[in-house]
Amino acid sequence: MFLFFVLPLCITVAFTNPSCTPGFYLSGTQCRKCQIGSYCPDGQTQLTCPPGSYTDLYEQSQCRLCRPGWYQFKSGSTVCLRCGLGCSCANSTQLPEQCDVGTYADLYGQTQCRQCRKGYYNVKKGATYCTKCPLGHECANSKVAPIPCPIGFYNALYEQTKCRPCIKGSTTQTVGQTACINVVG
Numbered sequence: 001m002f003l004f005f006v007l008p009l010c011i012t013v014a015f016t017n018p019s020c021t022p023g024f025y026l027s028g029t030q031c032r033k034c035q036i037g038s039y040c041p042d043g044q045t046q047l048t049c050p051p052g053s054y055t056d057l058y059e060q061s062q063c064r065l066c067r068p069g070w071y072q073f074k075s076g077s078t079v080c081l082r083c084g085l086g087c088s089c090a091n092s093t094q095l096p097e098q099c100d101v102g103t104y105a106d107l108y109g110q111t112q113c114r115q116c117r118k119g120y121y122n123v124k125k126g127a128t129y130c131t132k133c134p135l136g137h138e139c140a141n142s143k144v145a146p147i148p149c150p151i152g153f154y155n156a157l158y159e160q161t162k163c164r165p166c167i168k169g170s171t172t173q174t175v176g177q178t179a180c181i182n183v184v185g
């Protein structure tokens with residue numbers, strides 16, 4: 001008698017509040033396994049993974065976040081994508097951004113671009129490297145093209161941020177020189 005009383009009660013409770021284990025969702029009265037690209041947190045509903053996350057396995061109750069330097073801008077994804085060369089991925093829910101002028105990314109999967117080293121420059125977006133400041137020039141600002149040394153100045157070295165003045169009694173006759181010449185007279 002006792003069992004007869006409890007058993008129908010249990011069935012009634014299960015019927016009015018139907019639920020599957022997390023990782024599954026309810027389809028009518030059936031429990032179905034959660035699909036890849038989705039998650040099933042409460043055993044009832046199946047939801048798509050939001051941007052910046054994914055599931056590559058069935059029966060998941062939560063999505064995995066993209067690793068730093070990886071991204072996914074679509075929802076319902078099974079993969080994250082690695083940030084490309086010349087780009088940064090600070091926000092894993094968005095498309096990669098090209099490195100700004102004066103910066104570069106020479107490695108995949110970067111969350112930010114690197115500044116050009118002192119004496120180097122880069123005037124294009126999306127760069128994978130910066131260029132050494134040439135002889136006879138100065139590169140004080142890594143975001144602009146090298147500036148030729150003005151008359152009366154020179155640079156005998158690469159990677160310089162400043163041209164050097166010619167010593168007294170010498171000068172240059174045109175801009176962009178690597179040496180000064182003696183003034184005759």
Ligand SMILES: *[C@@H]1O[C@H](CO)[C@@H](O)[C@H](O)[C@H]1NC(C)=O
Binds near residue numbers: 094
């Ligand atoms: C990432 O981008 C999304 C969409 O534009 C935005 O809602 C979110 O606040 C951003 N997150 C960060 C950490 O900037």
